[in-house]
Amino acid sequence: MIQSFRETLLFLISTPLYIIFIGLELYLSNHNKDHLYSKRGAWDNTRILLVNLVIDVSMRTVSLFCLIAFVPYHLVQVENPFLYWVTLVLLQDLSFYCMHYVDHHVRLFWAVHVTHHSAEEFNLGVGFRSSVFEPLYRFFYFIPLVLLGFAPLDIFFAFSLIQLYGIFIHTQYFKKAGLLGTVLVTPSHHRVHHGKNPKYIDQNMGMFLIIWDKIFGTFTPETEPVVYGVTKPPANNSLDELILHEFRNMIHDVKTAPDFRSKLLYVFGPPGWKPDETKITEKD
Numbered sequence: 001m002i003q004s005f006r007e008t009l010l011f012l013i014s015t016p017l018y019i020i021f022i023g024l025e026l027y028l029s030n031h032n033k034d035h036l037y038s039k040r041g042a043w044d045n046t047r048i049l050l051v052n053l054v055i056d057v058s059m060r061t062v063s064l065f066c067l068i069a070f071v072p073y074h075l076v077q078v079e080n081p082f083l084y085w086v087t088l089v090l091l092q093d094l095s096f097y098c099m100h101y102v103d104h105h106v107r108l109f110w111a112v113h114v115t116h117h118s119a120e121e122f123n124l125g126v127g128f129r130s131s132v133f134e135p136l137y138r139f140f141y142f143i144p145l146v147l148l149g150f151a152p153l154d155i156f157f158a159f160s161l162i163q164l165y166g167i168f169i170h171t172q173y174f175k176k177a178g179l180l181g182t183v184l185v186t187p188s189h190h191r192v193h194h195g196k197n198p199k200y201i202d203q204n205m206g207m208f209l210i211i212w213d214k215i216f217g218t219f220t221p222e223t224e225p226v227v228y229g230v231t232k233p234p235a236n237n238s239l240d241e242l243i244l245h246e247f248r249n250m251i252h253d254v255k256t257a258p259d260f261r262s263k264l265l266y267v268f269g270p271p272g273w274k275p276d277e278t279k280i281t282e283k284d
Contacts, residue, residue: 006157014164021168022124028173029123036123036172040237045129047239048115052130063139067152070143077149085158088150090209092158095141097212100205103131110271111246118242120229122194127167132243166207170194185210188222195226231272246271 029036078084103113113131142155169190177186185206193204203220206212213219234245250266257263262275 007153007160010157010160010164014167018124018167025124025171025173034172036121037125038121041119041121041123042125044237044242045119045125048132048242049128049130051239051243052132052135055132056130056135059135059139063135063142064152064156066139067142067146067155070146071152073147074149075147084150085154088145088154088158089161091145091148091150092142092155093162093206093208094212095145096159096162096207097205097216099138099141100207101216101218103134104202104205105270106268107246107250107271107273108267109137111250114230114246115243117194117230118234119194120233122170122172122191122226122228124167124170126194127170162208166190169207181210183209183211189213189219191226192220192222194228196229196231197224197227199224200226201231 026037028034078087100113103109112133116126116129116131119126119129142152142159145155146152166185169185169187171187172191174187176188177184180186181188185204185208189204189206189210192200195201200220203218204210204213205218210219232246232249234241253266254263257266258275265273265275
């Protein structure tokens with residue numbers, strides 16, 4: 001897998017941090033009898049992570065060369081190193097917000113992303129419960145960053161840095177962040193995102209900065225206990241069901257759709273769309 005020295009260093013630093021903090025969370029969960037972890041949940045998260053890693057590693061070179069192809073067409077070049085990195089992190093976080101928004105509002109991509117949300121518990125381990133097929137298309141969201149003059153390997157590093165932060169917001173042991181919560185995504189914000197409470201669905205899409213949600217109207221504070229999971233959970237915890245269950249539902253709907261327009265909307269419309277024109281979605 002092609003990666004920069006910075007990404008390798010980030011991996012070497014973050015891995016022991018993950019082990020320490022997951023161990024601490026496990027200890028607190030057992031000591032306080034909070035039951036935040038289950039054997040089934042941990043096993044599911046591990047299997048999903050491993051499948052995602054295989055796809056991610058396989059796609060890394062393809063993604064990199066696709067981005068390199070756009071380098072000659074960059075429109076601007078940020079010369080100041082400090083401004084370069086600050087701008088890159090900001091725009092990378094915005095690109096993640098855009099991808100995440102599409103994942104929640106287009107059924108085809110929700111079929112990919114639902115794997116991450118199907119966990120009915122919320123802990124640091126869930127942060128590793130990846131959207132398995134996301135590496136197949138994620139790099140398309142990075143193309144505008146290349147056109148703005150950012151190097152592909154730097155883009156990957158910025159993405160990894162934001163994802164590192166994103167792992168640590170999957171916890172129930174950090175309640176409020178005070179003033180930091182006005183700018184940064186906090187565990188409280190992300191707990192909302194993982195809730196299937198009607199008021200919480202499709203809210204708080206950000207991974208690092210909560211400002212995008214506040215700008216684009218997808219912000220909701222944590223005001224009631226969160227019920228974790230999805231409205232249509234997998235039928236069982238077999239690996240193929242965890243990864244493919246919503247694809248199967250979607251294919252069934254397409255096959256039984258009354259017309260071509262309905263078939264398209266079953267794939268590219270919002271999750272839960274029905275052809276009876278009631279416009280009821282999963283959130284409704």
